[in-house]
Amino acid sequence: MSADIVLSDRDRHFLEGGEGKAYRLAMQLVLGAAEAMGAEELVDIDFVHIDACFYSGQAHIDFARFILENDGRFAVPAWTNNGLVDLRRPELRSGVDPEVVAGAKELMRLYEEIGCETVWTCAPYQLPGAGRPKCGSHIAVGESNAVSFYNSVLGARTNKYGDFLEVACGLTGRAPKAGRHTDEGRRATLLITLDQVPEALRDQDIFFHVLGHMIGREAGVHTPAIAGLPRDTGEDRLKAIAAGAAASGGVTLYHAIGVTPEAPDIVTAFGGLEPEARLDVSPEALMAARDSLSTGAREGMVDMVALGTPHFSFTEFGALAALLDGRRVTDGVSLYVSTSRHVAALAAEKGWVETLERAGGKLITDTCTYFSPAVRGCKGRVMTNSAKWAYYAPGMLGVEVVFGSLEDCVETACAGSVRRDSAVWHPNAWGA
């Protein structure tokens, strides 16, 4: 295996077991992946985001124990993705198989002991420090929205790494030079234009979620480049595109011309070549994509509102607090917001957590609303402003989903039945 891959002395030392079994297995995994991906050499990485801390069975625990007991420690900063449970809110765990909860907690503890920075977030790029690598840095990430955000918005380089492989990259500090780690693997091939989309619609947060969802469905094997987004498009909106397109289509990199770091202009984004394909986005297609994110009836009573997938940023939390201030979530409706401990602490300083809780909403950290046992126990109809949540929840949770804007979600939570500001989607509002 892997006879043709160029190794450093240190790589070879790991492979020969010079540092013990953990590093030998890690190097075997990295080289196996290199062979499978057609890489001829490895690159040094600066950061790893750990997905294998999300419990799905005994193999996860056995692997982490194997690393720990054989003295494996990370060579680069290693930050944890969401776990299966909110470690700080045991009351949210009721009604779940205790064996699963125990396994999930044990796994989270093991990764802490191996030396992870336990940020427990699917949006590590919203925290300062190692989670904000420089443009051009090589990193290893598995969480789909984070893979796309890092590649697209920060210009860091990662493929989508499966469980265990990202741990192996973190232990060895190495990754196969293939795919998104290479210049060729980052070139745009699909041009997406927004000329037909009215500016008033392009200025709505919900537009970015829907656009991401639509791009995921249309991109296929292409690397998309979007022309027509404002230069000052903020990270929350770019995150919405990343998460939506990663969920519906496995998109690991997109460019936005004039906005994202590797696409200052169209020629650069496409590496001087002509686009291989083109998609002209129409308002009608956007509306169809929006509607496809809701299951069944898009009106009537709701049982829950789920916000924060991916984890809410500081600015998203601020927007929610402004909408909820002085309001009250109606009885019988649960409003959950998931975010990282880091953002939760900043939001608490601003008084936003208090605003949320006074209104009757609940905060979830360390995990995602669709993994949280509290939410897993929910039945009926759920409203969300996240295209990613809307895409996965019907299958994962067996609930009906209504997709809407953040404003729609808050109005709905307070009213108890679906409220929707449809004006933003109406041609009259576009000044057409």
Added chain:
Amino acid sequence: MTMRRIDPVTHLLSGAADGEVMAFSEPLSFWGGFEPATGKILDVRHPRRGETVGGRILALPGTRGSGGTPAALAEAIRLGVGPAALILPEPDANLLTGALVSQALYGACCPIVVVSPDDFLSIKDGSWALIEAGGPVTIRAS
């Protein structure tokens, strides 16, 4: 009875195995679409939904999406309900990771061979396959 010998393009994970072939026409999502505890296909959109892969030689055109694939495969192999071997038309880093981890942790080998796309399509569901470590794959029609 017809026998056919296929020379793999590569042995991603070398090992010997033999068993009845399950030849899938569609890729499989091991996370969400597959139950590691039983080896059963759960994906409601998959043509082989409800069947189990345990002990079979799985000819799999590819995997879908998730980074949970390695752990799901390793868990199924740990529990003895994983495939006996995998035959693929192209290399897959996630499946290889899962198989390497289960070999290291549990000493259970799930060999992975990659064959050409034409050879892959020639492998029929229900046939018998013999994989020799580092060697050819022999397919016997049922």
